[in-house]
Amino acid sequence: xxxxxxxxAKHISLLPDEMERFCGPFILKxxxxxxxxxxxxxxxxxxxFVNKGCFKIFYLDTKGxxxxxxxxxEDWWIGDIDSFTTQTPAQLYIEALEDSEIFFxxxxxxxxxxxxxxxxxxxxxIMGQKTCVALQRRxxxxxxxxxxxxxxxxxxxxxxxxxxxxxxxxxxYLGISHEFLSKIRKKIAGK
Amino acid sequence: xxxxxxxxAKHISLLPDEMERFCGPFILKxxxxxxxxxxxxxxxxxxxFVNKGCFKIFYLDTKGxxxxxxxxxEDWWIGDIDSFTTQTPAQLYIEALEDSEIFFxxxxxxxxxxxxxxxxxxxxxIMGQKTCVALQRRxxxxxxxxxxxxxxxxxxxxxxxxxxxxxxxxxxYLGISHEFLSKIRKKIAGK
DNA sequence: TTCATTTATTGAACTTGTTCAATTTTCCCT
DNA sequence: AGGGAAAATTGAACAAGTTCAATAAATGAA
Numbered sequence: 001x002x003x004x005x006x007x008x009a010k011h012i013s014l015l016p017d018e019m020e021r022f023c024g025p026f027i028l029k030x031x032x033x034x035x036x037x038x039x040x041x042x043x044x045x046x047x048x049f050v051n052k053g054c055f056k057i058f059y060l061d062t063k064g065x066x067x068x069x070x071x072x073x074e075d076w077w078i079g080d081i082d083s084f085t086t087q088t089p090a091q092l093y094i095e096a097l098e099d100s101e102i103f104f105x106x107x108x109x110x111x112x113x114x115x116x117x118x119x120x121x122x123x124x125x126i127m128g129q130k131t132c133v134a135l136q137r138r139x140x141x142x143x144x145x146x147x148x149x150x151x152x153x154x155x156x157x158x159x160x161x162x163x164x165x166x167x168x169x170x171x172x173y174l175g176i177s178h179e180f181l182s183k184i185r186k187k188i189a190g191k
Numbered sequence: 192x193x194x195x196x197x198x199x200a201k202h203i204s205l206l207p208d209e210m211e212r213f214c215g216p217f218i219l220k221x222x223x224x225x226x227x228x229x230x231x232x233x234x235x236x237x238x239x240f241v242n243k244g245c246f247k248i249f250y251l252d253t254k255g256x257x258x259x260x261x262x263x264x265e266d267w268w269i270g271d272i273d274s275f276t277t278q279t280p281a282q283l284y285i286e287a288l289e290d291s292e293i294f295f296x297x298x299x300x301x302x303x304x305x306x307x308x309x310x311x312x313x314x315x316x317i318m319g320q321k322t323c324v325a326l327q328r329r330x331x332x333x334x335x336x337x338x339x340x341x342x343x344x345x346x347x348x349x350x351x352x353x354x355x356x357x358x359x360x361x362x363x364y365l366g367i368s369h370e371f372l373s374k375i376r377k378k379i380a381g382k
Numbered sequence: 383t384t385c386a387t388t389t390a391t392t393g394a395a396c397t398t399g400t401t402c403a404a405t406t407t408t409c410c411c412t
Numbered sequence: 413a414g415g416g417a418a419a420a421t422t423g424a425a426c427a428a429g430t431t432c433a434a435t436a437a438a439t440g441a442a
Contacts, residue, residue, distance in 0.1 A: 061335040069327060082324045091331075114313075121312040122305075128319030133273045135326035136260060140282075142333055143366040144252040147429070166389065175334040180429055182391050338399070357419060371399055373421050 001026070004049050004103050007075055011126045012119050021117055025109035029102050037094040037102075038080055044090050045107045047079035053100020054164055058093050058172065068173040071097075073161055077127070078102070098164070147176045148184050192217070195240050195294050198266055202317045203310050212308055216300035220293050228269065228285040228293075235274035235281050236298045241267050244291020245355055249284050249363065259364040262288075264352055268318065269293070289355070338367045339375050 001023050008014065014022060031037065031053065038044050040060065050072050057078060058068045069092065072078045083090035084107065105113075113120045141150055151174055155162040162170065167185070171178040192214050199205065205213060222228065222244065229235050231251065246263045248271070260283065263269045274281035275298065296304075304311045332341055342365055346353040353361065358376070362369040 059331045059335065065335065067331060067334040069330065081320055082327065085320050085324070118309055118312070121309070121316050125312050125316035125319060128316060128323060129272055129276050131323050132319060132326060133276070135323060135330060136273065139260065139326060139330055139333070140250045140258055142330070143258040144250065144256065168389065177430055178390075179392085179431080183429090186391080359419065368400055369420075370401080370422085374399090377421080 001028075001103065003051055003075060007049065008123060012123045014119060018117060018119065022113065022120065025113065026103040026105050029104045031096045031100045031102060033096050033099050035096050037078065037096070038083075038090055039093050040091050041089050042083075043087055044080040044083035045087075046104055047077060047084060047110060048102040048104045050074055050076050050078060051101040051103055053102075054097040054161075055100065056095055056097055056169060058095070059091060060093065066172045067175065068169060071158075071161055071165065071169075071173065073164070081131075097169070142175060147174060147180060148187070150174050151181065151184050152188070192219075192294065194242050194266060198240065199314060203314045205310060209308060209310065213304065213311065216304065217294040217296050220295045222287045222291045222293060224287055224290050226287050228287070229271055229274075229281055230284050231282050232280050233274075234278055235271040236278075237295055238268060238270035238275060238301060239293040239295045241265055241269060242292040242294055244293075245288040245352075246291065247284075247286055247288055247360060249286070250282060251284065257363045258366065259360060262349075262352055262356065262360075262364065264355070272322075288360070333366065338365060338371065339378070341365050342372065342375050343379070 004023065004026065005019055008019070008022060026049070028051070029048075037046075037048070037055070052074055055072045055078055056068050057070050057072065057080070058066050060066055078094055080090045080092045080094070082088075083092070087107070114124075141153060145153070151170070154170065154174065167181050168178045171181040174181065176184075195214065195217065196210055199210070199213060217240070219242070220239075228237075228239070228246070241263050243265055246269055247259050248261050248263065248269060249257050249259045251257055269285055271281045271283045271285070273279075274283070278298070305315075332344060336344070342361070345361065345365065358372050359369045362372040365372065367375075
């Protein structure tokens with residue numbers, strides 16, 4: 001559980017005893033490639049920390065087109081915060097893109113952590129702030145930049161993640177067709 | 192400070208004494224129309240609760256085009272969470288669209304609240320979650336819907352706010368030119 | 383290794399949204 | 413109430429991105 005502990009320590013400082021109590025309710029799970037952790041319509045009763053592997057968190061629109069909200073690799077958290085907090089049916093899918101390992105925590109156990117270990121409130125308050133910042137930046141990037149610029153921003157900002165993804169997946173994240181992404185790549189390569 | 196107290200009570204329950212201690216550091220400020228609370232380049236040293244009026248929180252891109260991240264009316268919070276938490280120069284502007292009233296709290300006072308009143312961690316943890324949910328929904332809406340659909344979604348989802356805004360502002364929020372918004376409105380009207 | 387499936391590329395026609403410029407309408411301001 | 417500025421509308425030409433269809437390349441399972 002070293003990676004999880006390091007992740008927590010980035011945001012708050014816990015005593016050794018507190019860290020053990022924090023880690024207690026997390027369960028290691030293996031998730032095979034193409035396996036779903038969540039499908040739209042289900043209620044999300046968990047959150048998880050990615051210890052190994054890669055996931056996509058996406059939305060299927062009314063025409064069946066996939067739109068990727070984010071990719072989660074090692075050291076990222078996954079879950080549908082909307083469904084999880086309100087316990088209503090999810091609109092999102094979470095699918096493993098590689099054979100992966102996660103530390104899984106149930107809604108119930110997470111609530112107990114909040115009650116028993118007050119610093120956990122601070123931890124998730126800070127993590128929530130960082131998520132907001134990331135979403136805001138992505139929103140502004142989508143509002144103000146062309147597809148070419150967003151593609152370059154993505155592959156230079158997250159080169160290691162980009163390498164692990166197909167262009168279909170990157171296009172679904174950037175909000176463009178994969179054919180158009182292919183043309184962008186050609187244009188860039190010719191420079 | 193009734194509106195602020197009601198807003199807090201929506202998320203957590205505080206004893207009367209705690210509520211008073213929470214409200215203590217907030218200062219009522221009047222903000223005239225067209226006045227800026229924050230400009231890009233400045234460090235955001237405050238957060239505020241809108242008691243009356245309306246604000247736009249926006250980004251100016253490299254070409255000088257304005258992109259609106261959100262509008263804040265009565266019962267909303269404002270601030271640049273990115274600049275505020277990291278104390279680095281803001282990329283955002285916050286400008287009053289009407290004569291307004293806010294309850295203002297400094298970075299320093301907010302940190303003291305976190306230390307002296309542990310429930311405040313929970314309050315802002317929950318508010319952060321809701322902000323994430325809203326940003327996620329907007330992101331997915333922008334990825335999956337046409338400008339027409341987003342316009343209808345906005346004016347039906349926030350009819351009271353929409354009434355108070357110009358079409359220039361709505362276009363800058365939807366991520367389209369105001370000329371195109373004008374054409375969308377014409378098309379819709381002719382139904 | 384092979385065969386089937388998925389992914390990537392390309393071109394042509396099309397749709398969505400932009401830009402620029404001109405005109406009209408609305409809104410302030412004193 | 414009048415005049416000036418900002419906002420809204422409209423049209424025409426243009427650019428960005430999509431769709432469809434066909435082909436090539438890469439991947440993966442038996």
